[in-house]
Amino acid sequence: MGYRFTAAAFNQLLESLREKYRVYAPTLLKGKGKFSDTDLVGYAEISKIEDVVFNQKSYFSPKETFYPVTQRLFYFNENGFSESVVDEKGMIVFLRACDIQAVERLDKIMLENGPSADYYYERLRNKLKMIVMDCQESFDSCFCVSMGTNKTENYSASVRLENGVYLSDVKEDIEGLFAFHGETIEVSPKFVESNKQSVKVPENLVLESVAANPIWEEYGSRCIACGRCTVVCPSCSCYTMQDIFYDDNPKCGERRRVWASCQIDGFTDMAGGHSFRRNNGERMRFKVMHKIKDFKQRFGVHMCVGCGRCDNACPEYISLAHCIDRLGKEEAENRG
Amino acid sequence: MAKNSYLPFKAKILAKYQQTELDWTYRLECQIQPIAGQFMEVSLPGVGECPISISDFGDGYIEMTIRRVGQVTGGIDKLVPGDYLFLRGPYGNGFPLESFYDKHLIIAAGGTGLAPVKSVINYFYARPELLQRCDILTGFKTPNDVLFKCDLDKWAQTFRVEVTVDKLDEFGNLEVIANSCSRRTGLITALIPDVEIPSLEDVRVIIVGPPVMMKFTAQEFLCRGLAKESIWVSFERKMSCGLGKCGHCKIDETYVCLEGPVFNFAQAQTLLD
Numbered sequence A: 001m002g003y004r005f006t007a008a009a010f011n012q013l014l015e016s017l018r019e020k021y022r023v024y025a026p027t028l029l030k031g032k033g034k035f036s037d038t039d040l041v042g043y044a045e046i047s048k049i050e051d052v053v054f055n056q057k058s059y060f061s062p063k064e065t066f067y068p069v070t071q072r073l074f075y076f077n078e079n080g081f082s083e084s085v086v087d088e089k090g091m092i093v094f095l096r097a098c099d100i101q102a103v104e105r106l107d108k109i110m111l112e113n114g115p116s117a118d119y120y121y122e123r124l125r126n127k128l129k130m131i132v133m134d135c136q137e138s139f140d141s142c143f144c145v146s147m148g149t150n151k152t153e154n155y156s157a158s159v160r161l162e163n164g165v166y167l168s169d170v171k172e173d174i175e176g177l178f179a180f181h182g183e184t185i186e187v188s189p190k191f192v193e194s195n196k197q198s199v200k201v202p203e204n205l206v207l208e209s210v211a212a213n214p215i216w217e218e219y220g221s222r223c224i225a226c227g228r229c230t231v232v233c234p235s236c237s238c239y240t241m242q243d244i245f246y247d248d249n250p251k252c253g254e255r256r257r258v259w260a261s262c263q264i265d266g267f268t269d270m271a272g273g274h275s276f277r278r279n280n281g282e283r284m285r286f287k288v289m290h291k292i293k294d295f296k297q298r299f300g301v302h303m304c305v306g307c308g309r310c311d312n313a314c315p316e317y318i319s320l321a322h323c324i325d326r327l328g329k330e331e332a333e334n335r336g
Numbered sequence B: 001m002a003k004n005s006y007l008p009f010k011a012k013i014l015a016k017y018q019q020t021e022l023d024w025t026y027r028l029e030c031q032i033q034p035i036a037g038q039f040m041e042v043s044l045p046g047v048g049e050c051p052i053s054i055s056d057f058g059d060g061y062i063e064m065t066i067r068r069v070g071q072v073t074g075g076i077d078k079l080v081p082g083d084y085l086f087l088r089g090p091y092g093n094g095f096p097l098e099s100f101y102d103k104h105l106i107i108a109a110g111g112t113g114l115a116p117v118k119s120v121i122n123y124f125y126a127r128p129e130l131l132q133r134c135d136i137l138t139g140f141k142t143p144n145d146v147l148f149k150c151d152l153d154k155w156a157q158t159f160r161v162e163v164t165v166d167k168l169d170e171f172g173n174l175e176v177i178a179n180s181c182s183r184r185t186g187l188i189t190a191l192i193p194d195v196e197i198p199s200l201e202d203v204r205v206i207i208v209g210p211p212v213m214m215k216f217t218a219q220e221f222l223c224r225g226l227a228k229e230s231i232w233v234s235f236e237r238k239m240s241c242g243l244g245k246c247g248h249c250k251i252d253e254t255y256v257c258l259e260g261p262v263f264n265f266a267q268a269q270t271l272l273d
Helices: A007-017 A097-112 A119-125 A174-181 A207-212 A215-222 A228-232 A280-299 A309-313 A320-335 B071-077 B111-126 B149-155 B188-194 B211-223
Strands: A002-005 A021-029 A040-045 A070-077 A080-083 A090-095 A128-133 A157-162 A165-169 A239-246 A249-259 B009-018 B023-029 B039-044 B048-053 B056-058 B061-067 B084-091 B104-110 B133-140 B160-165 B182-185 B203-208 B231-234 B262-264
Touching: A002 A007, A002 A174, A007 A021, A007 A165, A007 A174, A090 A097, A097 A119, A097 A128, A097 A280, A207 A280, A207 A320, A215 A280, A215 A320, A228 A309, A239 B048, A280 A320, A309 A320, B023 B084, B039 B061, B039 B071, B048 B061, B048 B071, B056 B111, B061 B071, B061 B111, B104 B111, B104 B188, B104 B211, B111 B133, B111 B149, B111 B203, B111 B211, B111 B231, B133 B149, B133 B188, B149 B160, B160 B188, B188 B211, B203 B211, B211 B231
Parallel strands: A021 A090, A090 A128, A128 A157, B104 B133, B104 B203, B133 B160, B160 B182, B203 B231
Antiparallel strands: A002 A165, A021 A040, A070 A080, A070 A249, A157 A165, A239 A249, B009 B023, B009 B084, B023 B061, B039 B048, B039 B084, B056 B061, B231 B262
C-alpha cells in the first residue's frame, strides 16, 4: 500500500510512532566531521522528517542503533548477577537497501551461527522495524549493484522525498499510523540499477594462492591498522568482552561487550604472548577473504554489501572495491 | 527468545593443587558432563573472562589447570578453596574418543598442552583394554615446568611415558620427574623417530601444544609415514564468547570454538590464520 505525506503529515506520523518507538535516522551531526568545522552524517534519534539526510550516505552504518558499540550484558555485586534491561520502546530505523541486506548478514552470524541465537542481539533485533530510504542515484564509492544488494523487499515501509512530499510504500503498517496520516497513492520504492563503479567478485579463490599474493605486502605498508573500515562497516560484527568495576565499590560492576576489529592490534592476542596476523597486510587479507569468500562459504551470501563506507573512511585511501577487483584479476592471471 | 548463554554460574573451588610455580590445578564443584578436550569460559567478575580447557572431570566436579599469565588467571591465582569461580560452557567439540578404540594411540603434548589431553589419557588409563597400546610423549621447557608429575608416574605403570625437557635449569634436574618415565633432554620432536610403530595403519596421534610445536611434531609423524587423517590437534585462540559470535577465533570460514578446538590434521593444516 502506498502513501503520500506532506512534511507536516509525516511529522505527525513520527510523533505518533514515537509514543511506542524510538526513531533513528541518518542525520547531520554538527561539527562531528573528520576535519574542523565539518559535519558528519550519522545515526541519531530524530523527531522530525526534515532531520533525515536523504542526499548523502551516512558515515557510520545503522548497525550501531540495534547492535550498540558498547552493550551492558549484566551487572554484578556480592549477591550475583542481574541482567541488563532494555528500553521498553521499539525501534524504527531509516536505512538503505544495502544496509538492510547487511542486517540480514548480521542476523546470520548473531542469530544462526553457533548453538543458539545471541540473546542480547536478538533482544534488540526483535524490536527493530526498518524503513528503507530509496536510493534515487548512487553515491560515490557504492558498488551495491555488483554485490546484488541494491534492492530489498525486507522493510516495513519505504520513504523518499520527491518534489517536497514524502512517498512511502508500506508493507507492514506500524500501528495503522501510515494509513491514518497518509494519503493513499501508488508508490513503489526506487533502487539504483547501476553504480559509478562496478566490482567483479572473483569466485573460486584459492586461499593459499591469495595469501601468497604480494598485494598484501603493499596494502600492509599503507594500512595503519586503525580499524575504521570495520567500525563503519554495516556487516562487521566482532566484539570483545570487557569487565568494569565501580570506583566506590570494586565488588560491583558490569560486564559489557564492545565492538572489536580484526584490523586492530590485540584482536588475536592470548595471555602468554601468542598472537596471529601480526602484519597489517595479513589482517587485510583476513578481512577481505571474510567479506568475499569465507562468509559465503558458510552462509551462502557474501558478507560485503558494497556500501563503500570503508573506502570513504580509510585515512590511507585504501579501497576495498579496488582491492577485490585487483585480487580477482591477479589471481585469474596466476591460475593462467 | 534464545536463552541468555552469557550469564555464568558459580562454581566453588573444592581444592587447589600446585603443579609448577605458575600452574595450579583447580577442582571445581560442577554438575556438567563434558567431553574430553572441551573448554569453559572462566571468569572473575570485574576482571574478565577467558577460555580454559577442562583438564579432568568426574562425578560432580571438573578440573582446570591454569597458568598465571594474564589478568584473569592472575586473579584466579589468588583464590583459595572455598572461593568461587564463574563458569559457562562446556564449549567446543572435544576429542573423538571412539575413533581411538582398538588403535595404537600416541599422545604428544607440549607444556600446558598436556592439560586438555589429561582426561583422554585418564579415560584410557581406566580402560586400557580399549587400546592396542599407548605412548605418551610430553615436552616441557625445564624440569620445573613439568605438569601432573604424579599422573605421569601413574600412567607409566600402564603406558609408555616419555618426558623431555628443552633444557635443565639451575634449580631443576630430571630427578623431579617420576622414575617410571623415560627422561630426556631435547625437543619433543626428537622423541618421535624412536616410537615403536608395529602397524602404521593402527596408529592414531593426538598433538597438543604451542602452534610451532604442533606443526613440527605433526611433520615428524608424517615423516614416519602416517596419514594426515590419523592425526588430531587442539587449537588455542583468543575467544570472547565460545558461541560462534565474537569472531576472535575465526580462521577462514572455521570457528575454533564451534568446529574445534579439536581438529583432524587433514583439516587443521588447511587452516590459514
